[in-house]
Amino acid sequence: MLVKFAKILVSKFDVKIEGNEYRMNCPMCGDTKKHFSFNVEKGISNCFRCGYRPNAVVFLVEQFGFSLDEAKDIVSNIGFSKTKTIEESLKIDLPDGFVGIKEMNSVYKDYVLSWLGERGVSEEEAEELRLGVVLNGEGDWKGRLIIPCWEEGKLVYFIGRALFRQEPRYLYPPFPKKGVVWGYDNLKKEDGEVCICEGWLDAHKVSGIAVLGQQMSKMQWEKIREEVRRVGKVSIILDKDALSAAVKMADAILSWGCKEVIEIYELEGCKDPGECLNRDEVREKSMVWKYNNFRERVKLKLKTQGGKNGFRTIEERLRGSSKNDPSNRVLATVKFNELNQDFASKRPV
Numbered sequence: 001m002l003v004k005f006a007k008i009l010v011s012k013f014d015v016k017i018e019g020n021e022y023r024m025n026c027p028m029c030g031d032t033k034k035h036f037s038f039n040v041e042k043g044i045s046n047c048f049r050c051g052y053r054p055n056a057v058v059f060l061v062e063q064f065g066f067s068l069d070e071a072k073d074i075v076s077n078i079g080f081s082k083t084k085t086i087e088e089s090l091k092i093d094l095p096d097g098f099v100g101i102k103e104m105n106s107v108y109k110d111y112v113l114s115w116l117g118e119r120g121v122s123e124e125e126a127e128e129l130r131l132g133v134v135l136n137g138e139g140d141w142k143g144r145l146i147i148p149c150w151e152e153g154k155l156v157y158f159i160g161r162a163l164f165r166q167e168p169r170y171l172y173p174p175f176p177k178k179g180v181v182w183g184y185d186n187l188k189k190e191d192g193e194v195c196i197c198e199g200w201l202d203a204h205k206v207s208g209i210a211v212l213g214q215q216m217s218k219m220q221w222e223k224i225r226e227e228v229r230r231v232g233k234v235s236i237i238l239d240k241d242a243l244s245a246a247v248k249m250a251d252a253i254l255s256w257g258c259k260e261v262i263e264i265y266e267l268e269g270c271k272d273p274g275e276c277l278n279r280d281e282v283r284e285k286s287m288v289w290k291y292n293n294f295r296e297r298v299k300l301k302l303k304t305q306g307g308k309n310g311f312r313t314i315e316e317r318l319r320g321s322s323k324n325d326p327s328n329r330v331l332a333t334v335k336f337n338e339l340n341q342d343f344a345s346k347r348p349v
């Protein structure tokens with residue numbers, strides 16, 4: 001059976017499992033009655049409504065945005081499980097030796113709580129997030145803080161953060177994290193903002209979600225899409241050194257059809273949101289750019305793209321770095337026109 005493939009399938013689609021047949025709504029024809037069936041043993045499929053019949057590799061590329069190499073890699077990873085049922089083999093378990101904060105004995109607990117306390121996470125919050133540590137056993141997970149990712153109460157992923165200077169600082173399980181959104185359940189909180197951060201601690205502080213890196217995948221975007229629509233706004237709050245990445249993320253979101261307000265936080269008074277107490281403090285320490293505003297968007301683009309030339313604003317760029325060098329002005333005008341066209345094609349209607 002294609003274990004990895006099956007896991008990815010159930011992470012995105014509402015799947016009805018009948019043995020090796022995974023039945024779901026066809027993504028191609030607007031089907032609502034699960035006419036599309038994927039055989040995860042053979043890696044073949046069929047839509048009994050429209051005839052869409054991708055194999056597993058094609059499906060990963062078309063529906064999940066994986067590259068061909070990534071897709072082949074996932075499909076070639078064939079795992080057989082004789083003792084486990086399919087449901088069991090799909091279930092993600094925390095690493096062996098995991099002990100939750102509540103169950104921990106006092107020596108470890110004091111250490112872990114002081115470690116968390118230094119980062120502004122209280123015991124109550126740690127319990128709420130169901131954090132824990134791998135205390136027993138061998139292997140890479142031992143001595144790591146385990147930060148689970150929950151989606152509506154279901155464990156979908158976890159992160160292992162070194163507590164004792166182990167390398168690497170962050171350890172991830174061997175299954176795909178492309179669609180994982182840490183803090184998914186924060187989206188349901190009624191405080192009217194969707195904030196995208198890099199790491200779990202950042203997301204925790206601002207009641208946002210973490211994409212676990214500086215890039216957002218389309219799968220992750222689709223998970224938060226409805227909520228962005230509902231609140232009418234999305235805020236990108238990456239680390240201080242990641243302003244360019246934030247701009248790229250905003251462009252990606254626009255290209256995926258976002259019509260809502262996009263804000264980009266440029267952190268000025270802190271390195272990352274995790275250093276702050278809450279969203280208000282992050283906002284106080286940031287310059288907030290309105291990415292839907294044409295002028296602000298151009299300024300931000302020039303700031304991140306033209307940074308190495310020392311140009312910080314359109315005005316400075318148009319003025320040129322040297323009064324005696326007219327080519328700067330020409331270059332700036334051309335660049336400006338390019339940007340203008342680029343934006344005109346993407347401007348929300």
Ligand SMILES: [Zn+2]
Pocket residue numbers: 026027028029030031035036047048049050051052
């Ligand atoms: Zn179909």
